[in-house]
Amino acid sequence: MSTTEDPTGQAGISVTEQAAAEALSLLEGEGLDTDIAGLRLYVQQGGCAGLSYGMRFDHEPEEDDTVVEHHNLRVFVDPASMNYIEGSRLAYEGGLQGEGFHVENPNVVSECGCGESFRT
Numbered sequence: 001m002s003t004t005e006d007p008t009g010q011a012g013i014s015v016t017e018q019a020a021a022e023a024l025s026l027l028e029g030e031g032l033d034t035d036i037a038g039l040r041l042y043v044q045q046g047g048c049a050g051l052s053y054g055m056r057f058d059h060e061p062e063e064d065d066t067v068v069e070h071h072n073l074r075v076f077v078d079p080a081s082m083n084y085i086e087g088s089r090l091a092y093e094g095g096l097q098g099e100g101f102h103v104e105n106p107n108v109v110s111e112c113g114c115g116e117s118f119r120t
Contacts, residue, residue, distance in 0.1 A: 012068045013041070013075060013085060019072035019092035019101060027057055027073075036060050036072030038067070041090065041103070043081040051084065053103050 015023075023039045040058045043051050059069050068075045077085065082119040088105040 012066055012082070013077065013088045015068070015070035015073055015075060015090045016092065017071050019090045020073035020092075022092045022101070024071075030044060031056060032059065034072065034074075036074075038076050040076045041081065041085065042078060043084045045114060053085075055101060063072050 001008055013054055017110055024034055027034050037057060037059050038061065040054075040056050042054045043088070044054050046052045058076055061074075062078065065076045066079070066082055068077070075090065084107060085103065087107065088103050091102050091104055093099060093102055
């Protein structure tokens with residue numbers, strides 16, 4: 001397992017303070033230990049542009065995961081997904097029309113209209 005604690009986001013991925021706060025609140029609501037558990041960010045086949053993001057909570061990282069910690073939130077990324085999201089930023093947007101987590105990925109060459117699916 002490799003661990004990255006780079007607040008500049010120059011390696012791995014970065015997380016905004018608001019996204020970390022929202023995710024930590026949800027983790028605690030699930031009764032998970034935030035010192036060990038974290039948010040898994042991954043890429044999967046699907047969507048109209050070919051790939052889409054997925055997120056879920058995991059009790060602990062897998063052996064080959066990259067573990068990034070920002071604002072006390074641990075984020076787990078498997079090696080295959082890291083190939084697609086290296087350098088990305090996880091943000092949280094509030095509001096009436098776009099509330100939720102959003103991945104800002106510099107590797108994307110095209111996205112579908114809804115922004116949930118992408119191609120690199």
